[in-house]
Amino acid sequence: MSQNDLLRELLLLDSNEIKYSDKQLKIVEAAIETFSEKGFAASSTSEIAKKAGVAEGTIFRHYKTKKDLLLSIVTPLMAKLLGPVVAKDFVKEIFEVQYENFEQFIRNLAFNRYEFVKNHRTVVKILLQEISFHDELKEPYILLFQKHIYKDFQKTIRQFQDQGEVVMWPVNTIIRLIINTIAGTLLSMFLVLPDQNWDYDQEMEQTIDFLVKGLKG
Amino acid sequence: MSQNDLLRELLLLDSNEIKYSDKQLKIVEAAIETFSEKGFAASSTSEIAKKAGVAEGTIFRHYKTKKDLLLSIVTPLMAKLLGPVVAKDFVKEIFEVQYENFEQFIRNLAFNRYEFVKNHRTVVKILLQEISFHDELKEPYILLFQKHIYKDFQKTIRQFQDQGEVVMWPVNTIIRLIINTIAGTLLSMFLVLPDQNWDYDQEMEQTIDFLVKGLKG
Amino acid sequence: MSQNDLLRELLLLDSNEIKYSDKQLKIVEAAIETFSEKGFAASSTSEIAKKAGVAEGTIFRHYKTKKDLLLSIVTPLMAKLLGPVVAKDFVKEIFEVQYENFEQFIRNLAFNRYEFVKNHRTVVKILLQEISFHDELKEPYILLFQKHIYKDFQKTIRQFQDQGEVVMWPVNTIIRLIINTIAGTLLSMFLVLPDQNWDYDQEMEQTIDFLVKGLKG
Amino acid sequence: MSQNDLLRELLLLDSNEIKYSDKQLKIVEAAIETFSEKGFAASSTSEIAKKAGVAEGTIFRHYKTKKDLLLSIVTPLMAKLLGPVVAKDFVKEIFEVQYENFEQFIRNLAFNRYEFVKNHRTVVKILLQEISFHDELKEPYILLFQKHIYKDFQKTIRQFQDQGEVVMWPVNTIIRLIINTIAGTLLSMFLVLPDQNWDYDQEMEQTIDFLVKGLKG
DNA sequence: GATGAATGAGAGTTCATTCAT
DNA sequence: AATGAATGAACTCTCATTCAT
Numbered sequence: 001m002s003q004n005d006l007l008r009e010l011l012l013l014d015s016n017e018i019k020y021s022d023k024q025l026k027i028v029e030a031a032i033e034t035f036s037e038k039g040f041a042a043s044s045t046s047e048i049a050k051k052a053g054v055a056e057g058t059i060f061r062h063y064k065t066k067k068d069l070l071l072s073i074v075t076p077l078m079a080k081l082l083g084p085v086v087a088k089d090f091v092k093e094i095f096e097v098q099y100e101n102f103e104q105f106i107r108n109l110a111f112n113r114y115e116f117v118k119n120h121r122t123v124v125k126i127l128l129q130e131i132s133f134h135d136e137l138k139e140p141y142i143l144l145f146q147k148h149i150y151k152d153f154q155k156t157i158r159q160f161q162d163q164g165e166v167v168m169w170p171v172n173t174i175i176r177l178i179i180n181t182i183a184g185t186l187l188s189m190f191l192v193l194p195d196q197n198w199d200y201d202q203e204m205e206q207t208i209d210f211l212v213k214g215l216k217g
Numbered sequence: 218m219s220q221n222d223l224l225r226e227l228l229l230l231d232s233n234e235i236k237y238s239d240k241q242l243k244i245v246e247a248a249i250e251t252f253s254e255k256g257f258a259a260s261s262t263s264e265i266a267k268k269a270g271v272a273e274g275t276i277f278r279h280y281k282t283k284k285d286l287l288l289s290i291v292t293p294l295m296a297k298l299l300g301p302v303v304a305k306d307f308v309k310e311i312f313e314v315q316y317e318n319f320e321q322f323i324r325n326l327a328f329n330r331y332e333f334v335k336n337h338r339t340v341v342k343i344l345l346q347e348i349s350f351h352d353e354l355k356e357p358y359i360l361l362f363q364k365h366i367y368k369d370f371q372k373t374i375r376q377f378q379d380q381g382e383v384v385m386w387p388v389n390t391i392i393r394l395i396i397n398t399i400a401g402t403l404l405s406m407f408l409v410l411p412d413q414n415w416d417y418d419q420e421m422e423q424t425i426d427f428l429v430k431g432l433k434g
Numbered sequence: 435m436s437q438n439d440l441l442r443e444l445l446l447l448d449s450n451e452i453k454y455s456d457k458q459l460k461i462v463e464a465a466i467e468t469f470s471e472k473g474f475a476a477s478s479t480s481e482i483a484k485k486a487g488v489a490e491g492t493i494f495r496h497y498k499t500k501k502d503l504l505l506s507i508v509t510p511l512m513a514k515l516l517g518p519v520v521a522k523d524f525v526k527e528i529f530e531v532q533y534e535n536f537e538q539f540i541r542n543l544a545f546n547r548y549e550f551v552k553n554h555r556t557v558v559k560i561l562l563q564e565i566s567f568h569d570e571l572k573e574p575y576i577l578l579f580q581k582h583i584y585k586d587f588q589k590t591i592r593q594f595q596d597q598g599e600v601v602m603w604p605v606n607t608i609i610r611l612i613i614n615t616i617a618g619t620l621l622s623m624f625l626v627l628p629d630q631n632w633d634y635d636q637e638m639e640q641t642i643d644f645l646v647k648g649l650k651g
Numbered sequence: 652m653s654q655n656d657l658l659r660e661l662l663l664l665d666s667n668e669i670k671y672s673d674k675q676l677k678i679v680e681a682a683i684e685t686f687s688e689k690g691f692a693a694s695s696t697s698e699i700a701k702k703a704g705v706a707e708g709t710i711f712r713h714y715k716t717k718k719d720l721l722l723s724i725v726t727p728l729m730a731k732l733l734g735p736v737v738a739k740d741f742v743k744e745i746f747e748v749q750y751e752n753f754e755q756f757i758r759n760l761a762f763n764r765y766e767f768v769k770n771h772r773t774v775v776k777i778l779l780q781e782i783s784f785h786d787e788l789k790e791p792y793i794l795l796f797q798k799h800i801y802k803d804f805q806k807t808i809r810q811f812q813d814q815g816e817v818v819m820w821p822v823n824t825i826i827r828l829i830i831n832t833i834a835g836t837l838l839s840m841f842l843v844l845p846d847q848n849w850d851y852d853q854e855m856e857q858t859i860d861f862l863v864k865g866l867k868g
Numbered sequence: 869g870a871t872g873a874a875t876g877a878g879a880g881t882t883c884a885t886t887c888a889t
Numbered sequence: 890a891a892t893g894a895a896t897g898a899a900c901t902c903t904c905a906t907t908c909a910t
Contacts (some may be wrong), residue, residue: 023870038350039256042350054870056873057908058869058871060907061870065906066904129346133256133259177401177402181398184398184400206390213430214427214430215427216430261879271895274881277882278896490901491874495872496873499901563783567690603857607853610839615828615832618832619827636824640824695883696884709892711885711886715885717885874906875906876905878904879904881902882900885896886896887892887896
């Protein structure tokens with residue numbers, strides 16, 4: 001899938017209702033590039049307009065404020081991560097599968113997130129940079145995580161604990177270690193040191209091994 | 218040690234030669250608070266001045282530019298993390314110890330970083346937020362890490378691998394997993410979800426266990 | 435010709451391609467007035483904006499910096515004085531004429547400069563005030579004078595010397611005395627004591643007489 | 652006479668009453684250098700203080716304001732040029748002499764001014780740069796010139812006219828041409844093109860010749 | 869829908885001046 | 890007398906936003 005298709009997919013959220021004109025897509029692309037390079041606050045709308053090849057005023061036809069432009073980029077990503085509809089897909093894909101063992105679960109989860117971060121690394125970078133400064137981003141993240149994903153995550157872990165596959169530490173700690181480890185690997189590979197010559201497959205396999213061994217019951 | 222003492226210690230770097238006036242300390246405190254809350258670019262010098270209880274001009278008497286103010290906050294921290302002199306202390310403390318086993322090494326490393334992040338969490342937050350936007354911050358970090366710490370880290374890991382205590386994965390991967398895991402735990406506890414009721418000791422112990430088991434040879 | 439037309443003519447340099455909006459002309463007029471009264475360094479952009487009846491930001495939409503505004507005023511004048519194309523016109527008008535005698539040459543030169551200073555006295559004042567502080571102004575002046583005007587000037591003087599009409603002093607000295615005398619008269623009348631009741635024609639005639647007699651061979 | 656002596660002489664005005672401390676002299680020197688290079692408005696007191704090797708506050712111990720500092724530099728020069736006491740000396744030296752002919756008068760005047768500009772070129776430069784912006788400088792100049800010098804100048808010229816040595820133009824025009832010519836030569840040599848290799852004596856002699864011939868009756 | 873000139877609030881920074889030491 | 894830290898007003902310049910075209 002091309003970068004452009006991925007962007008469209010991200011923005012359109014599988015629905016064909018909202019229509020993005022060419023100019024609007026150019027704006028979003030330019031904004032993503034600029035926000036990711038300089039951060040939201042240090043990016044000027046005039047620079048984004050120039051990069052997008054549109055007039056300064058055009059941005060404000062589509063987005064009431066600069067912050068709206070940020071939200072329009074980051075919100076679909078969060079929706080995809082956490083939104084009610086999509087989260088269910090995620091939950092279905094990850095948590096409603098019958099796993100033969102813990103490793104299969106971790107592998108499934110890890111590669112699912114791997115695809116996500118690989119495809120949306122720039123927007124993920126923006127989200128990470130900005131999330132601590134904008135409560136509009138933080139709150140839904142926490143709320144929806146707790147509401148939709150956390151419970152299923154907990155249930156799944158408990159099952160593996162009951163089966164003796166996972167160590168009997170507090171579930172929260174185990175969830176945290178799983179997220180930390182997978183996120184750490186993905187961020188290292190795609191955001192922190194993207195220019196290093198990574199052997200993605202091997203890093204992923206060893207990360208999964210590490211997690212399974214580290215949490216063995 | 219009080220926060221103020223810690224700040225002084227951070228800024229002074231154990232030397233008593235540089236003298237910080239009361240106003241200057243107030244400015245630095247206000248800047249740390251503001252940068253950490255809003256990010257560097259979104260913080261205005263007028264707000265910092267107001268918070269510090271000084272005139273805006275006073276800031277520029279001590280720091281030529283707003284960016285200098287940022288660097289004056291973040292550079293000593295980096296020096297403490299990575300500077301040639303200090304790094305040696307770190308290397309001595311961590312890598313030139315004779316460990317009975319791998320766990321002891323991990324524990325030593327983890328608690329050393331634990332103290333550091335716990336004491337300097339706000340400045341660490343600023344550093345993490347800004348490092349990707351300012352090459353002045355990125356470059357010394359990479360250079361000094363590679364020069365001073367990386368080699369010793371590698372040697373230590375190889376020793377444990379030779380002793381059969383650590384799995385025979387590429388050393389880089391192992392280092393990455395150790396750093397990811399410890400950093401993940403510390404950032405979770407002190408920066409991402411600082412308001413959660415953490416049982417620090419238990420989290421640290423389980424993180425150490427997790428690392429040792431996950432990397433067992 | 436009205437002052438406004440003269441300003442337009444000066445700025446447009448005989449080409450109609452560059453378009454100056456009303457606001458931009460207002461800004462230039464206000465800047466000329468202010469710079470001329472207070473000098474460049476002591477003029478504030480806020481005062482210029484107020485005088486021009488525009489917002490301060492508008493100035494910087496048209497001119498990247500305050501100095502650019504100065505240069506945009508003074509450069510066309512220098513081009514008119516010295517620029518390669520225009521200087522040729524000047525050279526043609528002054529130096530490529532066959533003069534019956536030295537007096538005719540001096541008269542031609544003096545009245546040519548008279549018209550120039552009379553029409554552009556304010557901008558000439560700014561140029562004189564600022565030229566010694568800004569190398570961008572000084573250098574082209576010296577270069578182009580030497581390149582385009584000086585040689586022809588020299589040749590013309592030598593001819594009159596050969597014809598026995600002009601005293602056998604070093605040509606440089608003679609050129610200097612001519613420029614000094616004409617410039618002195620024009621500056622006295624238009625810039626130093628503009629409020630005195632000058633009989634322009636008589637002053638010019640006597641200046642010409644003085645020069646011709648003073649330099650007689 | 653050394654530069655320092657000349658400065659002292661200029662400041663002290665032959666009286667020993669006002670006492671200049673070493674620091675104060677340093678300040679004045681630094682101010683002269685800075686004002687002359689950048690102009691009054693573009694010179695900062697902090698730069699002057701640094702150049703003088705004194706603290707910023709020290710300047711304001713001696714001079715209430717920055718402008719006072721300018722006046723303290725320029726006023727003695729003007730006094731020397733035009734002041735009631737000194738002007739009389741000048742008048743005596745120049746106008747109360749019995750001249751054998753017009754040339755002797757011009758020569759006396761020209762070399763008197765030559766010495767003056769040669770010795771005080773930097774301060775003369777400052778005066779010329781600033782005179783049109785500060786009415787405090789302009790007014791006494793005009794007043795005192797008219798009151799003290801102009802009358803004697805007029806009388807002297809009329810005498811030479813009566814003797815048939817000087818052309819019967821309006822006296823004002825003749826005075827203007829004399830001042831223009833001498834000033835033009837001195838400014839050319841000492842301020843406009845000081846780096847050119849001038850043969851001062853020859854330029855002066857030819858200037859005098861030029862004036863005498865140009866104004867011959 | 870798109871433009872881009874215009875805005876004006878506010879940004880970072882400078883600077884003449886004050887004053888406790 | 891001399892200092893230099895501190896001031897705050899004013900400076901140049903930027904920027905998100907508006908609006909007539």
